[in-house]
Amino acid sequence: MKRILLLFLVLACCLAACQPKGEAPPARPQEISVSAAASLTESFTELVRQFEVLHPEYKVVLNFAGSQALAEQINNGAPVDVFVSASQKTMQSVVDANHISPDAVQLFLSNVLVVAVPANNPGQITQLTDLARPGLKLVIAASEVPVGMYTKEFLLKASGTAGYPSTYSEDVLANVVSYEDNVKSVITKVLLGEADAGIVYSTDAASSPAGTVQTVAIPAEVNVPASYFIAPVTGSKFQAEARTFIEYVLSDSGQAILSSYGFLTVR
Amino acid sequence: MTDNLLPQPSKRLPVPSGSGSPPRPSGEIAGGSDRLWRLAAMPMLLFFVIPIIAIFFRISPLDWLHTLQERSVLQAIRISLMSSVVSLVVIVIAGTPLAFLISRPRFRFKIVIDTIGDLPTVLPPSVAGVALLITLGRQGMIGQWLSLLGVQIPFTLAAVIIAQIFIAAPFFVRSATVGFASVEDDILQAAQLDGANRWQMMRYIFLPLSQSALISGAVMSWSRALGEFGATILFAGNLPGRTQTMPMAIYLGFEVNLEMALTLSVILVSISFIALLVVKRIIRPN
Numbered sequence: 001m002k003r004i005l006l007l008f009l010v011l012a013c014c015l016a017a018c019q020p021k022g023e024a025p026p027a028r029p030q031e032i033s034v035s036a037a038a039s040l041t042e043s044f045t046e047l048v049r050q051f052e053v054l055h056p057e058y059k060v061v062l063n064f065a066g067s068q069a070l071a072e073q074i075n076n077g078a079p080v081d082v083f084v085s086a087s088q089k090t091m092q093s094v095v096d097a098n099h100i101s102p103d104a105v106q107l108f109l110s111n112v113l114v115v116a117v118p119a120n121n122p123g124q125i126t127q128l129t130d131l132a133r134p135g136l137k138l139v140i141a142a143s144e145v146p147v148g149m150y151t152k153e154f155l156l157k158a159s160g161t162a163g164y165p166s167t168y169s170e171d172v173l174a175n176v177v178s179y180e181d182n183v184k185s186v187i188t189k190v191l192l193g194e195a196d197a198g199i200v201y202s203t204d205a206a207s208s209p210a211g212t213v214q215t216v217a218i219p220a221e222v223n224v225p226a227s228y229f230i231a232p233v234t235g236s237k238f239q240a241e242a243r244t245f246i247e248y249v250l251s252d253s254g255q256a257i258l259s260s261y262g263f264l265t266v267r
Numbered sequence: 268m269t270d271n272l273l274p275q276p277s278k279r280l281p282v283p284s285g286s287g288s289p290p291r292p293s294g295e296i297a298g299g300s301d302r303l304w305r306l307a308a309m310p311m312l313l314f315f316v317i318p319i320i321a322i323f324f325r326i327s328p329l330d331w332l333h334t335l336q337e338r339s340v341l342q343a344i345r346i347s348l349m350s351s352v353v354s355l356v357v358i359v360i361a362g363t364p365l366a367f368l369i370s371r372p373r374f375r376f377k378i379v380i381d382t383i384g385d386l387p388t389v390l391p392p393s394v395a396g397v398a399l400l401i402t403l404g405r406q407g408m409i410g411q412w413l414s415l416l417g418v419q420i421p422f423t424l425a426a427v428i429i430a431q432i433f434i435a436a437p438f439f440v441r442s443a444t445v446g447f448a449s450v451e452d453d454i455l456q457a458a459q460l461d462g463a464n465r466w467q468m469m470r471y472i473f474l475p476l477s478q479s480a481l482i483s484g485a486v487m488s489w490s491r492a493l494g495e496f497g498a499t500i501l502f503a504g505n506l507p508g509r510t511q512t513m514p515m516a517i518y519l520g521f522e523v524n525l526e527m528a529l530t531l532s533v534i535l536v537s538i539s540f541i542a543l544l545v546v547k548r549i550i551r552p553n
Contacts, residue, residue, distance in 0.1 A: 122405075137419075144519055144520075177422035177509075178504025179506060179519070180504070185501075189504070193404070193406035194406070194421045
C-alpha cells in the first residue's frame with residue numbers, strides 16, 4: 001500500500017512537472033484512464049506500450065492497485081474510463097454501485113494455480129500427490145488473501161477427486177511450514193530454496209528469473225482459477241475511447257501479449 | 268524517549284534529559300511560562316495517545332475476554348512469551364561481554380565495533396530478515412553446512428528466536444555499555460590495588476554498580492523482542508502454533524478477525540507500557 005502510494009505520488013509529481021513543459025503538439029493524444037489489478041502490472045504496461053504504437057492518437061494512463069482499492073476509488077467517483085478487476089466479486093461491487101453496466105462486463109483472462117519448486121527440486125516433486133509426502137516443506141499463501149483461498153479450494157477439490165487420496169487436503173496442509181501474507185513471498189521462499197514447494201499463480205512462476213523455479217501443473221479438473229474482468233465505467237466521458245482500448249485487450253495481439261506473461265486467455 | 272534509554276556512553280551515570288526536569292523552582296520551565304509549554308506539547312502527546320486509546324475503546328472487556336480464549340490467540344501469546352524469554356536469556360549472556368568490551372575507554376576498532384553493535388536498531392527489520400535468510404537459510408552461507416548436518420533453521424521456533432535476538436540485542440548492549448562505562452576509575456584502581464582478579468571485578472564491582480542499566484536494558488530488549496515482526500515473518504515464516512507470534516497474528520488477522528487483532532494489541536500495548544514504566548522507575552528511582 002505504502003509503495004503504491006509512493007508510486008502514486010511520484011507519478012503525480014512527474015505529471016505535474018511534465019505538463020507545463022509539454023510542447024503542446026497541435027493534437028494532444030487523448031488520455032484514457034485505466035485502473036487495473038496489481039497482478040497485471042508487468043503485462044498491462046507492455047500491452048499499453050503496444051496499444052499506443054498502434055494508436056498514437058491515444059495515451060493510456062494506468063493506475064495499478066489491489067482490485068478492491070480501485071473499485072473503492074471508482075465507487076467514490078474517481079474519473080476512470082476502464083476498470084480491470086482480478087475477481088468477479090470486486091467487479092460486482094462496482095456494478096452494484098451502478099458505475100458499470102452489468103452487460104458490459106467481460107471475462108477476458110484467467111490465472112491458474114501451479115506448484116512451484118526450486119530449480120534443483122530438493123523435495124523431488126514431480127506430481128501433485130508428492131505434496132502429501134510427510135516431511136516436505138510447503139509454503140502457501142494465508143487464506144486471508146485470494147490466492148490462499150484458491151489454494152485451499154484446490155486442495156479440497158482434489159480430495160474429492162479420483163486419483164487423489166480422500167485425506168489429500170489434510171496431508172498437504174500438514175506439510176505447510178508457513179502461511180505467507182502474499183503470493184510474492186511464497187514464490188520468494190521457493191526461489192531462495194527455503195521451501196520444497198509453493199503454490200502460486202502461473203504468472204508468478206513465469207515472471208521468476210529464468211532457471212530459478214520449475215513448475216508442476218495443476219490439472220484443470222482440480223485447479224481453481226482466478227478470473228479477470230474488464231469493463232468501461234458508465235460515468236466516463238470517453239466511451240468510444242474506452243471501447244477501443246477494451247477491443248485491443250480482447251484482440252488476438254492483446255491476448256497474445258497477456259498469455260506471454262503466463263495468463264490463460266479465455267477468448 | 269530513545270535518548271533516555273540509549274544514552275551515549277559517558278563517564279557518569281545516565282541522567283536522562285527530555286522527559287521530566289532537573290529540580291527547579293516549582294511551576295517554572297526555563298525559557299517561558301509553564302502553561303505555554305504544556306499547551307505546545309499537547310499536539311505531539313495527543314498524537315501518541317489517541318490511536319492507542321482507540322484500541323482500548325474499540326473492544327469491550329467482555330469481547331476481549333472471550334477472544335482471549337480462542338486457540339489461535341493463546342497459541343500466539345504462548346509462542347511470543349516463550350521465544351522472547353529465550354531471546355532475552357541469550358541476549359544477556361552473549362551481550363554482556365560485548366557491552367563490556369565496548370565500554371572500555373580505548374581499544375582497536377572501538378568505533379567500528381560500537382557502530383556494528385548499534386546497526387540492527389536502525390536497519391529496517393525486513394533487511395535483517397533477508398540477511399538472516401541468506402545466511403542461515405537452507406541455501407545460505409552458513410545454513411547450507413548446517414543443512415548437511417540435518418539442521419534446518421527457517422520456519423522453526425529457533426528462527427523466531429534468532430530474529431528477535433538480532434533485532435532486540437542492541438537495546439541491552441547499548442544500555443549495559445553505558446552502565447559499565449559509568450563505573451568510576453577510582454573504584455577500579457582501588458579494586459586493582461586490593462588485588463581483585465578479573466572475575467571478582469566483574470562480580471563485585473561492574474555488575475552491582477551497573478545493575479540498573481543492565482535491568483533496564485534487559486526490559487527494553489525483551490519488549491522489543493516481543494514486538495518483533497518484520498524480520499520474523501521473513502525468516503521464520505508464519506505458522507499458527509509454531510512460529511506465529513502476536514505481532515504476526517495481528518498483521519494477518521486484522522482483515523478477517525479484527526477482534527483477535529485488537530485483543531492481542533491490547534496485550535502488547537499494556538506490556539510495553541508497563542515495561543517502559545519499569546525502566547523509567549529503575550533509571551530514575553525518585
